Amino acid sequence: MTEQRQGTESVAGRPALTTDGLTKQYGDTAAVSDLNLAIPEGSIYGFLGPNGAGKTTTMQMLTSLIQPTSGSASINGTSVTDRTAVTRQIGYLPESPPLYYNLTAFEQLDLAAGLRDLPEEQATARIESLLERLDLREDADTRISDYSKGMRQKTAFIQAILHEPAVVFLDEPTAGLDPRAARTLREMIVELADEGTTVFLSTHILPVVEEVADTVGVLYEGRLVAEDTPTDLTHRAETGDHQTLEEAFLDLTSEESDSVKADES
Amino acid sequence: MKVPAWFRHSAQIARTERIRTRRQLGRSSTLRAIIAIVVVGLAVASGFGVYTFGSALRRGQDTLPLETLQIAVTVGCLALLVGFVQRTSRLGERVDTDHLLTTVPAHEVVLGVVLAVAARTATRVSLTAVSVAIGFAVGTGAPASAVTILVAVAGLFALTALLGVALSFVVQLVTTRSPRFRRYKNALIVIGFFLVLGGWTAIDLDQLTVGFLRRWLTSLPTAWFVDLGLQGLPAVQSGGLRSLGAVALVVGGLPVLTVVTTVLATRVWETEPVSSAVLHRSRSLVGDGLAERLFAGHVSRPVLTVARKRWLQERRVPRALFMAGYVFLLVLLVVFPALVAGGVRLAPILVAFVLAAESGLAFGLTPVATEYSSLPMTFTTSPGEQFVRGTLFAGVAIGTPVTALATFGLGVLGPPGVFEAVLLGVTGAVLSVCAITVATAVGMGVSYRDLVAVPVPLTSSTMYGEIGGAGFVRMGKLLGLVAVVCSPALVGYLSVVFDPVSTMLGVPTVAVRVGSIAVTIGLAVSVSTVAYRRAVRLYDDYTLA
Numbered sequence: 089m090t091e092q093r094q095g096t097e098s099v100a101g102r103p104a105l106t107t108d109g110l111t112k113q114y115g116d117t118a119a120v121s122d123l124n125l126a127i128p129e130g131s132i133y134g135f136l137g138p139n140g141a142g143k144t145t146t147m148q149m150l151t152s153l154i155q156p157t158s159g160s161a162s163i164n165g166t167s168v169t170d171r172t173a174v175t176r177q178i179g180y181l182p183e184s185p186p187l188y189y190n191l192t193a194f195e196q197l198d199l200a201a202g203l204r205d206l207p208e209e210q211a212t213a214r215i216e217s218l219l220e221r222l223d224l225r226e227d228a229d230t231r232i233s234d235y236s237k238g239m240r241q242k243t244a245f246i247q248a249i250l251h252e253p254a255v256v257f258l259d260e261p262t263a264g265l266d267p268r269a270a271r272t273l274r275e276m277i278v279e280l281a282d283e284g285t286t287v288f289l290s291t292h293i294l295p296v297v298e299e300v301a302d303t304v305g306v307l308y309e310g311r312l313v314a315e316d317t318p319t320d321l322t323h324r325a326e327t328g329d330h331q332t333l334e335e336a337f338l339d340l341t342s343e344e345s346d347s348v349k350a351d352e353s
Numbered sequence: 354m355k356v357p358a359w360f361r362h363s364a365q366i367a368r369t370e371r372i373r374t375r376r377q378l379g380r381s382s383t384l385r386a387i388i389a390i391v392v393v394g395l396a397v398a399s400g401f402g403v404y405t406f407g408s409a410l411r412r413g414q415d416t417l418p419l420e421t422l423q424i425a426v427t428v429g430c431l432a433l434l435v436g437f438v439q440r441t442s443r444l445g446e447r448v449d450t451d452h453l454l455t456t457v458p459a460h461e462v463v464l465g466v467v468l469a470v471a472a473r474t475a476t477r478v479s480l481t482a483v484s485v486a487i488g489f490a491v492g493t494g495a496p497a498s499a500v501t502i503l504v505a506v507a508g509l510f511a512l513t514a515l516l517g518v519a520l521s522f523v524v525q526l527v528t529t530r531s532p533r534f535r536r537y538k539n540a541l542i543v544i545g546f547f548l549v550l551g552g553w554t555a556i557d558l559d560q561l562t563v564g565f566l567r568r569w570l571t572s573l574p575t576a577w578f579v580d581l582g583l584q585g586l587p588a589v590q591s592g593g594l595r596s597l598g599a600v601a602l603v604v605g606g607l608p609v610l611t612v613v614t615t616v617l618a619t620r621v622w623e624t625e626p627v628s629s630a631v632l633h634r635s636r637s638l639v640g641d642g643l644a645e646r647l648f649a650g651h652v653s654r655p656v657l658t659v660a661r662k663r664w665l666q667e668r669r670v671p672r673a674l675f676m677a678g679y680v681f682l683l684v685l686l687v688v689f690p691a692l693v694a695g696g697v698r699l700a701p702i703l704v705a706f707v708l709a710a711e712s713g714l715a716f717g718l719t720p721v722a723t724e725y726s727s728l729p730m731t732f733t734t735s736p737g738e739q740f741v742r743g744t745l746f747a748g749v750a751i752g753t754p755v756t757a758l759a760t761f762g763l764g765v766l767g768p769p770g771v772f773e774a775v776l777l778g779v780t781g782a783v784l785s786v787c788a789i790t791v792a793t794a795v796g797m798g799v800s801y802r803d804l805v806a807v808p809v810p811l812t813s814s815t816m817y818g819e820i821g822g823a824g825f826v827r828m829g830k831l832l833g834l835v836a837v838v839c840s841p842a843l844v845g846y847l848s849v850v851f852d853p854v855s856t857m858l859g860v861p862t863v864a865v866r867v868g869s870i871a872v873t874i875g876l877a878v879s880v881s882t883v884a885y886r887r888a889v890r891l892y893d894d895y896t897l898a
Contacts, residue, residue: 114898148897148898151729151732151733152732152733153728153729153732153733153896153897154896154897154898155896155898171732171736171737171893172736172737172893174733175732175733175734175735175736178733179733180729180730180733182729186726186727186728186729186730186731187726187727187730188662188666188726188727189726190666190669190670191662191665191666191669192634192635193635194635195635195636195637195638195662195665198635198637198638198640199638199658199662200730200734202638202654202655202657202658202661202662203655203658203659203734203735203739204655204734205653205654205655208640212640228635229634229635244730247730
């Protein structure tokens with residue numbers, strides 16, 4: 089079993105991200121229903137769910153890219169409907185890296201720094217150090233159109249954390265990365281949380297969540313069906329045995345699937 | 354008869370691509386029906402027209418305009434060729450070669466690409482060709498001409514389609530292998546485009562004799578196919594050798610081009626692109642540079658960063674330049690007649706209108722499409738005011754000085770005095786800012802869902818944009834609003850207006866003209882203010898849903 093993040097118990101700060109009855113409706117279809125979250129500052133929240141469960145919709149609402157149909161959400165007390173105020177506090181890595189393909193990685197990151205008005209010298213130093221850390225320094229002057237999927241992913245990850253945001257949203261951050269890069273990224277995620285950044289992490293690679301997350305939420309058909317620490321989530325209440333997070337995830341989503349089907353019938 | 358498997362596979366690839374194209378275009382069944390009716394109507398009308406002409410020819414009331422036909426066919430072929438090159442490049446971006454090449458042999462994929470690229474045009478051309486061939490044969494009373502015309506059209510069309518696909522693969526191959534070519538390709542295209550534009554304008558202004566162009570166009574091999582098509586007409590005795598040349602081109606050219614295209618395509622699909630890092634370097638978007646030296650301290654750093662990023666994008670793919678160039682061609686068709694009708698005094702205002710609208714089109718009209726690949730980053734990084742100001746600044750810093758100087762220059766060179774010329778320069782500047790602001794507000798209205806990948810004209814680059822009529826409607830809104838803002842000045846500069854008004858009010862004519870400029874400036878400022886607020890609001894409310 090994957091080793092879990094140390095110091096999980098120490099995470100009990102004030103909520104950095106809260107949602108209250110957050111709902112997104114597309115016509116008759118509820119993409120997200122009545123989502124209630126309270127994620128403490130400096131914690132890593134693993135957000136799991138099968139394809140189409142509503143994870144990306146949730147992230148888009150929390151990053152102000154789409155408006156909720158009802159309910160509310162806030163980042164450090166600022167409503168996500170106030171995009172200007174929210175953007176100062178967040179970093180976002182969506183599933184498709186949001187990059188200009190005809191810029192080089194250095195230009196892209198320079199752009200992100202300029203838009204955030206980061207002090208030039210400090211920004212350059214941070215860009216250099218992050219590029220170095222993710223083995224991109226030598227390719228920083230190559231256009232992103234010539235990059236591999238993993239290199240784009242790394243560039244977009246740097247872009248999301250460059251300004252040291254209060255809350256960072258990561259959608260499948262390790263997709264397309266080689267094992268070494270994936271490990272570095274996991275270490276960087278943990279370091280971010282240790283420095284006080286709240287990380288909202290969505291991924292299908294369950295060992296990653298098991299290793300780094302303080303709390304795991306499982307979304308199924310738009311509803312939060314479970315929320316606990318990885319340890320407690322993998323503990324079988326009925327037998328006292330432990331299972332893997334993958335087994336727990338499959339249990340939760342299939343049980344819910346069965347109950348939903350039973351409700352429908 | 355059993356269709357060979359290789360052809361069946363190619364046809365299936367082509368059919369799939371056509372379905373994808375149709376769905377991407379998203380045209381309603383009504384619109385498709387209207388297009389079909391128009392195509393059939395045009396074909397029937399062409400056939401009837403040619404029948405009438407053929408009858409006149411038979412009665413000796415008319416002569417065959419051989420040279421004109423040859424020029425029309427050559428120009429038509431060149432246009433088709435450019436279209437095929439573009440379409441192949443667009444298809445190349447989309448087609449899943451990894452899947453296809455591990456499923457069927459390369460030559461079947463190539464044939465599928467050729468069929469997909471040519472199918473829609475072929476349907477339309479063949480309808481008109483059949484109608485024209487029948488009309489001509491019946492009109493002239495020479496049934497054999499129907500056959501020769503159809504053979505000539507089919508042969509020339511097949512050659513053009515294959516050549517277009519082959520040329521597209523040549524460009525792709527050279528681009529893939531040579532970062533140097535990749536770097537200069539867009540610059541070469543821009544130079545070529547403006548040469549064509551200059552030539553067109555020169556012909557328009559009767560500054561260029563068309564004699565040599567005529568000789569060149571009628572000597573190209575494409576013109577031989579006109580001779581081939583007319584061989585079925587008993588009255589035509591000449592052009593036999595050129596007709597044979599056309600047949601030889603088809604018989605020899607089609608297999609050779611097929612092999613060449615297959616080899617080129619295979620090379621393109623198998624070649625790893627050479628990294629651009631060997632030639633490129635990163636340019637700072639926040640550090641020292643001309644923009645920083647000129648504007649730092651006057652413009653906030655985030656706003657300047659938005660503008661510098663836009664300029665860098667334009668430097669890499671000069672999309673705005675192409676867009677402005679295309680529209681320039683169209684606008685000339687309207688502006689020249691207006692100038693002739695309204696007199697030389699109108700020139701500064703008309704030029705201000707054209708250049709202001711161009712600036713808006715180039716830098717303002719597609720803010721969301723330009724950001725498409727990076728929208729989640731843009732919206733979670735830049736507040737509305739910052740983004741809109743940066744976009745406006747990118748356009749104003751380039752378009753406004755050009756517009757103001759051109760307007761002022763024409764004012765100084767023309768009838769107005771220096772005072773009026775300065776006012777005209779100010780009008781040009783204000784109009785330019787107004788057009789860019791209006792364009793940004795209009796451009797922010799595009800829905801995220803309506804944007805699809807489209808090729809940048811004449812380049813192998815793609816960008817996101819609206820397809821269908823929506824883009825033209827936006828362009829129409831911009832041109833219409835700028836025209837409304839311009840109209841007081843335009844009217845005030847007509848002698849049929851300022852002369853009687855000056856007499857009626859008992860003021861000098863210059864006062865009437867300056868008054869009309871003042872109204873235009875006032876309108877421009879008001880419209881700009883409203884448009885700016887709207888653009889910021891649309892940005893802040895924009896969602897990716």
